[in-house]
Every structure is written in structure tokens, then in C-alpha cells.
Amino acid sequence: MKLLSLEIKPNPISGWASPILNFGNDITQLYAKNESGKTPIIQSIIFCLGYPVDFRADIIKHCASANLVVEIEGVEYVFIRRYDSKFDLTVKKDNLEIHRFYNEADFSKFILPALGYAQDRLVTTSNQPSPPYVSAVIPIFYLDQDRGYSEYYFPANSFFIKNQFPEMVRLAAGFPPINSYDRKEKVIEVRNTLKYLDHSIIDSRKLLQRLRGEVNVQGRNIDNINSEVDTLKKNLENLKNTKDIKSEALNSFDVLIHKLRSQLREVISEERDLQSKISSSKSIQKEIESEIETLALNEESLSAFRTLSEICSTPNCGMFFASSESYGKSLLYLKDQIKDLATSTATNQQRLDMMTAERTVIEKSIQELSEERGQAVSKEGIDLFVKAISQISSSIFDLELQKTKLLQIKQQESNYLNLQLERDRNISLEESMQGSREPSAEMITFRRNLAIQMADWLDTLRSMTISREVKIDSEFKPILGEEKLKVFKGSSKARTVLAYHAALFSQLLSRTDSGFRFLIFDTPRQHELQIEDLDDYMQLLKQIARDCNAQIIFSTTSYRYSLTEGDEEWLPSFPQFNQPMYLG
Structure with missing residues (x-):
């Protein structure tokens, strides 16, 4: 001016x-x-x-x-x-x-x-x-x-x-x-956003856990399922176009049985891994409980020493303060470890129960298909043909259903990750606003x-x-x-x-x-x-x-x-x- x-x-x-x-x-x-x-x-x-x-x-x-x-x-x-x-x-x-x-x-x-x-x-x-x-x-x-x-x-x-x-x-x-009022107002807005994101992340994690619990996704992915579906569809197409109906139908039964046996091996392997993890967790938990008992005995001994006036003649002399503080920290740390192990064991046990149930279903399916194949040898070709088509169609349907659930899980995992990234960005923004002057x-x-x-x-x-x-x-x-x-x-x-x-x-x-x-x-x-x-x-x-x-x-x-x-x-x-x- x-x-x-x-x-x-x-x-x-x-x-x-x-x-x-x-x-x-x-x-x-x-x-x-x-x-x-x-x-x-x-x-x-x-x-x-x-x-x-x-x-x-x-x-x-x-x-x-x-x-x-x-x-x-x-x-x-x-x-x-x-x-x-x-x-x-x-x-x-x-x-x-x-x-x-x-x-x-x-x-x-x-x-x-x-x-x-x-x-x-x-x-x-x-x-x-x-x-x-x-x-x-x-x-x-x-x-x-x-x-x-x-x-x-x-x-x-x-x-x-x-x-x-x-x-x-x-x-x-x-x-x-x-003192920018707009910046302070922005801090309040960011804090409210963080609060909302925290709740959203908890809800998203619960939904993700529920979706994962509804389907066994171990070792499975969308590409595997698409490959299996393509194979089954080709078998179904070959079955429809073949002149030797009985021979092709028996071959279809063999393909289905082979696929189920492969799944059974994966489930059994997963069962063994989970059993090993549960066993290790229980063993570690027992060791931690033993350490807690040892700490408790040490604290009792320390209490006895405090009562001896020859050692600590002044009330609240503080001689054992560091030991008491160390005991409290160690006890808290060990109890936190037990909580983490208990949570992990419960999760693994839930997965093991699911694997056991799935193994039972697969074993039953293999037995039924094997019996049907044995009976199919003596049956007429047309009955065998219908039965084979039904089995293949059912398998395709199950795989498509599993694929849908995997897609839901994938989408939910993406949402969960995006929420975490958004929360991290807002935390950084809040820290920058509240940073040192x-x-x-x-x-x-x-x-x-x-x-x-x-x-x-x-x-x-x-x-x-x-x-x-x-x-x-x-x-x-x-x-x-x-x-x-x-x-x-x-x-x-x-x-x-x-x-x-x-x-x-x-x-x-x-x-x-x-x-x-x-x-x-x-x-x-x-x-x-x-x-x-x-x-x-x-x-x-x-x-x-x-x-x-x-x-x-x-x-x-x-x-x-x-x-x-x-x-x-x-x-x-x-x-x-x-x-x-x-x-x-």
C-alpha cells in the first residue's frame, strides 16, 4: 500500500x-x-x-x-x-x-x-x-x-x-x-475420524474372521479353483460328447476321487500342523506357569526378608524397591504371554475342529464315490452317465461357491487393509498438527x-x-x-x-x-x-x-x-x- x-x-x-x-x-x-x-x-x-x-x-x-x-x-x-x-x-x-x-x-x-x-x-x-x-x-x-x-x-x-x-x-x-483455530478444528475432525476408523477396523476384522471360518482357505486360491472348474467342465464336455459312455463315466469317477484324495491329504497335513502348534502352545504355557510360581516364591522370600529388622531397620527403606518393581513387570509380562498363547490356542483349536469335520466329509465322499464306482461297473451305461454328470455338476457348484466366499474374503481383506492405511495416515496427520513448535x-x-x-x-x-x-x-x-x-x-x-x-x-x-x-x-x-x-x-x-x-x-x-x-x-x-x- x-x-x-x-x-x-x-x-x-x-x-x-x-x-x-x-x-x-x-x-x-x-x-x-x-x-x-x-x-x-x-x-x-x-x-x-x-x-x-x-x-x-x-x-x-x-x-x-x-x-x-x-x-x-x-x-x-x-x-x-x-x-x-x-x-x-x-x-x-x-x-x-x-x-x-x-x-x-x-x-x-x-x-x-x-x-x-x-x-x-x-x-x-x-x-x-x-x-x-x-x-x-x-x-x-x-x-x-x-x-x-x-x-x-x-x-x-x-x-x-x-x-x-x-x-x-x-x-x-x-x-x-x-494458534490457528482452523488447525485446532482440523485436529478435532481428525480425532473423530480416527475414532470412527478404530471402530470400523474392529468390525471389519470380525467380519473377516467370520468369513474365513466359513470356508477352508488353506492352500486354496482363486486360480486353483478356476483351474479345477475348467478341468471339471472339460470332463463334463468330454462326457457329453463321448461314444463310450460307460468308460468315460468311470473315468470321471476316477478324476473326482483323485481330486478328493488330494484335498484329503492337504487337510490331514493341516490337521497335523495345528495339533503340533496346540501341543507346543500348551507346553510353553506350562513352562510360563512354572516361571510364575517361581516368581511368586521369590516374592514370598522377599517379604520374609523385609520383616527382618536386622536387614531393613527403617520402615519403607526402599532396599527391595527395584526387586519389587522387577517382579511386577515380569509377572505382568508372563501373564500377557499366557493370554496371547490362550488366544492363539483357541484359534488353532477352532481351525483343527473345522479340519477334522472337513476330513470326515471328504472321507465319506471318497467312500461313497468309490462304492458308486464299484457298483457302476455292473450298471448300464446310461445310469452311470447320469450319475457321473450329477457328480461333476455338484463338484463344480461346490467349487464356485467356495470361489465366491474366497472373493468375499479377498474383498474384505482389501477393505481391512485400506482402513488400516487410512488410520495410519490420520495418525500421521494428527501427529504433524500436534508436533513440537x-x-x-x-x-x-x-x-x-x-x-x-x-x-x-x-x-x-x-x-x-x-x-x-x-x-x-x-x-x-x-x-x-x-x-x-x-x-x-x-x-x-x-x-x-x-x-x-x-x-x-x-x-x-x-x-x-x-x-x-x-x-x-x-x-x-x-x-x-x-x-x-x-x-x-x-x-x-x-x-x-x-x-x-x-x-x-x-x-x-x-x-x-x-x-x-x-x-x-x-x-x-x-x-x-x-x-x-x-x-x-
Whole structure:
């Protein structure tokens, strides 16, 4: 933002006005005696930018509005704010009214994004969401005549945003906020998602276990089943096309019996593995129970030792504390192992019962098919043919049913895995949101440069008693050696505040080409500073303003800056009240 001009409009009856006051490209100086109206002019600038100002009664009575012309991103705007209203601010573009605002909240939503400032909702002191307000940002760029030189940051209203000063510096510098309400809201949303995913994973695992329990999937897969179905279908087709019905039918019986015997061998092998696992688990469980008994005996012995006063004469002496703690941990670990073994054994036993039942069914099917084949030798070909087709069709149906269940299991396994992956992603997201607030390398550099530049500005102001060992804490407040601002008085405090604001302003200008690009001083403590010190300070600010396309505005009574190219001086031009005045 570039300030172009300011004009005070009068009330229709006995009004006070000002001429059009054009800002300098670099320096704008208001030079006049005390009580000539410098402060109302300075205040009118920030008043037009939405800052709350309590004007004297005569200003409200005689002046209608302040008109501030600015340039934002190459576009010219006029901000018109009435003095007689708590908040009535009109924005014009090309002499056409484009907005009229009746509260600071709405105006802040317009002006701050237009200047390139982020609009993250912040957390208030009452833990409610709030967008940034322009009145909270401006004190970084404006030093009030009375309070502005007593603190590094002094807003017009009370602090309503949590960590307001560091939040506003972060906003002005383009760093993410400390307390983003949207991020906290996102954390709550992620936690709710995690809770839902945890329940979904439990339900999915139960469904998967039930589906696996309904079918023996050991050693079977979709490709195996498809291969068997294709073979049976070919046998069925061959059976339909053969001329030697009886011979082909007997061959089909042989194929079915062979397939069942292969399945039987797999089931028996699985049974043996499960029996071995169950036996091993029971054996391990007995060993663990023996260890628990041994631990219990050791603890009883330890209890007996505690009762011997010769060994531990002081109550709660703590001699056996480590042993007791070790006993508790070991006992808990062993009991957890027994629980895990019991769960594993129960699962294996359930699988063994299923294998035994399946083995019985397969053995019965083999016996029945063998008997039917033996009887089929003496039967007529057509009866044998029908019987063979029926057996093959039944086998195909069973395999297709098993394939359907395997597909369901596969789909459920995929769902279960996806739920776990989604939970892992949300856990990582939650951890990133709740991560440590270690400063980034960019932030460390910003604070280090701010400290270095503040020390340089203290040199410029010839601050003799202030340490140059400057550190900037996490709230962007300087620590000068081992001292903070509150211990300084008079000239030292004024120099410290001036040095800090110049250093911070320089840092902000180096980070962005947008935002507020002015620094306003309402009568810097001239009575507390040497003229030469203040002049060196303003000369260096002039160089920064010229190099960085920024503006410096200040009012003064005793010190007078020597204007050069790019500077403007506003002098009072109305000869009322026995001295020139800015309004008349």
C-alpha cells in the first residue's frame, strides 16, 4: 500500500478543513509548534484505515470526514471515514462507491486480503475463532504519541487474540499463525475420524474372521479353483460328447476321487500342523506357569526378608524397591504371554475342529464315490452317465461357491487393509498438527536478523547504556543482555522502542512487496533524544524507504528533518488561535 494524499472535509456549518496534503514518496514530515493540530492529522491517517481513534470534541464537531487516497497493486482507492460515527467508512474506486462498512470486522475482511495478508482464523483469549483485525495489525506500523514509546506493541483496544503481538508479527511477515483455530478444528475432525476408523477396523476384522471360518482357505486360491472348474467342465464336455459312455463315466469317477484324495491329504497335513502348534502352545504355557510360581516364591522370600529388622531397620527403606518393581513387570509380562498363547490356542483349536469335520466329509465322499464306482461297473451305461454328470455338476457348484466366499474374503481383506492405511495416515496427520513448535530455519533466520539489525539501530541512536547482545524470544520481544524493556526508563526506553520498530520494519520490507509499507511516528520523544541522534535515525530510515519503496511519516516540534528529493513537509496554513494551525 502506498499513501498518496490526505484531506480533512469540514462540516457544512462552521467547519474545519485541511488542504489536500500529499505524501512524500519517502519521507513525510509534519513540522509545527505544539498544539497546532499535528496529532489529529496523524491520527486521521490510521483512522481512515480502520483504526479506532478517540478524537477531541472540537474535531468531531467541526470536521465531517477524513479522505485518504491510497494505491494498492497499482489501483487507486479513496477511504472516507466520518468523524461523528463509531464506524462509517466508505471505499471508492474511480470515484464510484464500491463498499461501505459499518464495523471493523467487515472492513478487515476487505482490506487485509487486499494487502496480501493471510486470513487464518485465530484463537481469541476466550478460545473462540476470530479473523485478524486491522486494528491489531496497525500498531506494528504506528507509534502512538503517548503509549507507543512505552511498549514494543500497544494496540488501541485490549488484547483479544491469544498471543496477539507474535500473531500479528507472524501475519505481517507471512509466517503461519501460532494458534490457528482452523488447525485446532482440523485436529478435532481428525480425532473423530480416527475414532470412527478404530471402530470400523474392529468390525471389519470380525467380519473377516467370520468369513474365513466359513470356508477352508488353506492352500486354496482363486486360480486353483478356476483351474479345477475348467478341468471339471472339460470332463463334463468330454462326457457329453463321448461314444463310450460307460468308460468315460468311470473315468470321471476316477478324476473326482483323485481330486478328493488330494484335498484329503492337504487337510490331514493341516490337521497335523495345528495339533503340533496346540501341543507346543500348551507346553510353553506350562513352562510360563512354572516361571510364575517361581516368581511368586521369590516374592514370598522377599517379604520374609523385609520383616527382618536386622536387614531393613527403617520402615519403607526402599532396599527391595527395584526387586519389587522387577517382579511386577515380569509377572505382568508372563501373564500377557499366557493370554496371547490362550488366544492363539483357541484359534488353532477352532481351525483343527473345522479340519477334522472337513476330513470326515471328504472321507465319506471318497467312500461313497468309490462304492458308486464299484457298483457302476455292473450298471448300464446310461445310469452311470447320469450319475457321473450329477457328480461333476455338484463338484463344480461346490467349487464356485467356495470361489465366491474366497472373493468375499479377498474383498474384505482389501477393505481391512485400506482402513488400516487410512488410520495410519490420520495418525500421521494428527501427529504433524500436534508436533513440537520448534522454530523453522526461516523463523530462526528472521529472529537472528532482527536481533542484529536492532543492535545496529541502537548504534545509530547512540544508546550508551543498552547492551548490544540482543536476543529475540519466541514472542518477537528483545532481550538486551539480560534485560527486558520494563527495566528501562526515559531516553533508554524511547531509543529501545525506536530501534526495535525500525529493525522490525526493515525485516518486514525485505520479506514481501505487499502489506502496509509505512512507518508512522507521532512526535517521537524529541525532548528525550539528542537532535543529532534523531537525525541519523531519520536519515537511515530515508535510505530504507527509498530502497524498499516504503514511506516514513512523522510529526515533530523541535527537530526538523532536511528534505531531499522524494520528501514532503506539511506545514500549518491557517492562522487561528494566535499560531498557524493545520485545520481551519
